[in-house]
Amino acid sequence: MTARSAGAAADGCLLALDAGTGGCRAALFTAGGRPVALARREWSHPADAGIPGSQSFEVAGNWELICACIREVLAAVPGPAAVQAVGCSSMGGGLVLYDRAGRELWACANGDTRAGREAVAMLASGTAAELYRRGGGWIALSAPPRLAWVRRHEPDRWAAATRLSMIADWIVFRLTGTLVTEASIGSTSGMFDLGRRAWSPEIMTLCGLEPALFPEVVEAGTVAGRVSAAASRQTGLPPGTPVAAGGLDTALGLAGPRGAVPGKLTVTGGSFWKQTVAANSAAVEPAGRLRTICHVQPGQWLVEGISFYAGSALRWLRDQGVQGVRAAAGRPAGYAWLEQLAAAVPPGARGLTARLAPADAWTWAHWQPPFSSRPAAGAGEQARAIQEAAAYSTRLTAGLIGEMLGLSAWPTVILTGGAARSTLWPQILADVLGGPVSVPDHVESAALGAAVLAGRGAGILPPGGAAGDPPGAGGESVGPGRVAHPSPAGQRAYDLLYERWAAAAPRPSNRADHAAIERLYPSGMTRSGTSPKVNRPACSCSWLTSGGPVLSTWQPYVTITTSAPSQM
Numbered sequence: 001m002t003a004r005s006a007g008a009a010a011d012g013c014l015l016a017l018d019a020g021t022g023g024c025r026a027a028l029f030t031a032g033g034r035p036v037a038l039a040r041r042e043w044s045h046p047a048d049a050g051i052p053g054s055q056s057f058e059v060a061g062n063w064e065l066i067c068a069c070i071r072e073v074l075a076a077v078p079g080p081a082a083v084q085a086v087g088c089s090s091m092g093g094g095l096v097l098y099d100r101a102g103r104e105l106w107a108c109a110n111g112d113t114r115a116g117r118e119a120v121a122m123l124a125s126g127t128a129a130e131l132y133r134r135g136g137g138w139i140a141l142s143a144p145p146r147l148a149w150v151r152r153h154e155p156d157r158w159a160a161a162t163r164l165s166m167i168a169d170w171i172v173f174r175l176t177g178t179l180v181t182e183a184s185i186g187s188t189s190g191m192f193d194l195g196r197r198a199w200s201p202e203i204m205t206l207c208g209l210e211p212a213l214f215p216e217v218v219e220a221g222t223v224a225g226r227v228s229a230a231a232s233r234q235t236g237l238p239p240g241t242p243v244a245a246g247g248l249d250t251a252l253g254l255a256g257p258r259g260a261v262p263g264k265l266t267v268t269g270g271s272f273w274k275q276t277v278a279a280n281s282a283a284v285e286p287a288g289r290l291r292t293i294c295h296v297q298p299g300q301w302l303v304e305g306i307s308f309y310a311g312s313a314l315r316w317l318r319d320q321g322v323q324g325v326r327a328a329a330g331r332p333a334g335y336a337w338l339e340q341l342a343a344a345v346p347p348g349a350r351g352l353t354a355r356l357a358p359a360d361a362w363t364w365a366h367w368q369p370p371f372s373s374r375p376a377a378g379a380g381e382q383a384r385a386i387q388e389a390a391a392y393s394t395r396l397t398a399g400l401i402g403e404m405l406g407l408s409a410w411p412t413v414i415l416t417g418g419a420a421r422s423t424l425w426p427q428i429l430a431d432v433l434g435g436p437v438s439v440p441d442h443v444e445s446a447a448l449g450a451a452v453l454a455g456r457g458a459g460i461l462p463p464g465g466a467a468g469d470p471p472g473a474g475g476e477s478v479g480p481g482r483v484a485h486p487s488p489a490g491q492r493a494y495d496l497l498y499e500r501w502a503a504a505a506p507r508p509s510n511r512a513d514h515a516a517i518e519r520l521y522p523s524g525m526t527r528s529g530t531s532p533k534v535n536r537p538a539c540s541c542s543w544l545t546s547g548g549p550v551l552s553t554w555q556p557y558v559t560i561t562t563s564a565p566s567q568m
């Protein structure tokens with residue numbers, strides 16, 4: 001947790017809330033986009049007892065953490081009435097189910113992999129291919145397998161569930177009592193008709209889901225409601241404060257007032273690394289190596305690659321208690337220590353390579369520790385290897401996006417999110433990409449975008465696109481910031497290292513072999529402790545047995561890497 005005060009905002013300010021994979025934060029900005037205060041709390045998403053792969057989103061405890069952040073930043077302004085509007089953002093994919101009275105019945109975080117059996121069935125039947133073609137989502141992050149799991153394993157809860165939402169929508173709901181979804185965050189369910197920016201009736205039918213389950217869709221910045229008396233008591237915000245639907249963290253981070261900037265690649269270095277480019281059409285990448293979602297700006301979509309847990313791997317290392325880091329484990333100071341060690345290690349991490357889970361539309365991607373066994377190498381080598389893997393993966397994805405959108409170079413690369421707090425990580429990224437990497441002054445770009453859109457929605461800021469856009473608004477948020485320029489020696493070294501990594505990195509398969517999957521898992525996903533028979537090259541299965549930063553109770557489970565259906 002940190003708090004930063006850049007002076008109280010007597011003239012009113014905008015509050016943004018962002019629920020990320022690894023933690024939540026409240027950020028206050030002046031109406032001109034200047035950061036006033038920031039409060040953060042880390043969190044994790046524990047497995048439900050006996051349910052391998054589950055990542056429960058603990059609504060009660062997490063809401064308390066969000067409220068604590070809000071109260072902390074409110075202490076930085078003369079009075080809570082200074083807050084003129086609230087915007088809400090979150091990770092994509094996380095889901096909440098509600099009963100008729102609006103009580104949360106069930107919730108999961110974005111990395112929940114309990115629904116392996118359901119996912120395998122959808123892959124095998126071709127449903128996953130149809131879902132991807134229509135909704136652009138990846139199987140491991142989308143709602144359909146998770147909803148199928150609840151229906152199958154928790155029939156009573158399923159029977160009581162009357163509505164669903166994503167996590168950012170849930171924050172709006174907790175503050176106001178109004179349940180809506182916003183297009184960018186809603187589309188991370190993989191259940192949107194991307195072109196129409198609305199829930200897809202065809203996908204509902206495909207999944208056997210009732211339309212009544214799905215809330216109204218609003219555009220980002222729409223004032224969905226006002227802070228209720230109950231939420232006022234919990235947060236300290238004045239009752240009646242306007243609350244705007246925010247959206248997906250990456251989309252808000254790209255919420256430039258002038259829309260898509262050709263050739264601008266934004267790398268959100270959070271718990272997951274996302275490499276994102278705005279596009280003018282809702283097209284999906286035919287091979288499923290990228291996902292497409294709605295942008296917060298109508299008429300635009302985002303094409304992105306996702307490096308699963310690329311940032312969580314560094315948090316995992318920080319919390320491992322490796323020699324020298326133990327004293328600071330669990331505190332952000334641990335990153336500074338790791339950074340110091342990693343900076344002294346040459347490119348290539350003395351031969352150590354961190355692994356990232358392969359991920360695409362067809363892969364049941366999940367957390368795995370970055371090293372298959374505890375390496376003999378020191379913490380500096382491990383930290384550097386993790387940072388290098390994230391950068392390599394970014395280069396790979398940048399190539400795929402360029403291929404899809406017909407772009408051959410990236411004149412502008414921006415790194416935001418937690419990784420942008422580092423000095424070394426942007427430098428490694430610049431060396432690996434072979435071009436400058438800009439780091440904005442304020443790395444909480446999702447919060448900034450949420451605040452600006454809330455300000456516009458509440459009528460405090462002029463509509464987007466005007467010359468008077470606040471300095472922090474999206475495209476301008478890169479500000480002067482910092483720029484990491486590639487060093488000739490670093491670039492040369494990493495060109496070679498990247499080629500080696502790319503040749504050896506495990507990739508999601510692109511070959512279809514659904515019959516093999518069915519033979520492999522005749523009665524569905526293998527339960528913890530039961531070894532699967534691995535007898536088909538199209539499916540790679542591995543067992544994981546060590547702990548991670550997200551799953552507090554780690555249990556072995558099977559991962560399935562499968563392939564793109566032939567009709568795609």
Ligand SMILES: Nc1ncnc2c1ncn2[C@@H]1O[C@H](COP(=O)(O)OP(=O)(O)OP(=O)(O)O)[C@@H](O)[C@H]1O
Pocket residue numbers: 019020021022023024090091249269270271272273310311312313314315332335336339417418419420421422425
């Ligand atoms: N000082 C630091 N130095 C290096 N890396 C850091 C530092 N602080 C945070 N990080 C990295 O940033 C990650 C967290 O970033 P962030 O808070 O943006 O993620 P999040 O919002 O929780 O996740 P996501 O956006 O993927 O849902 C950590 O896991 C770590 O990899």
Ligand SMILES: [Mg+2]
Pocket residue numbers: 019020021091249270271417446
């Ligand atoms: Mg985030």
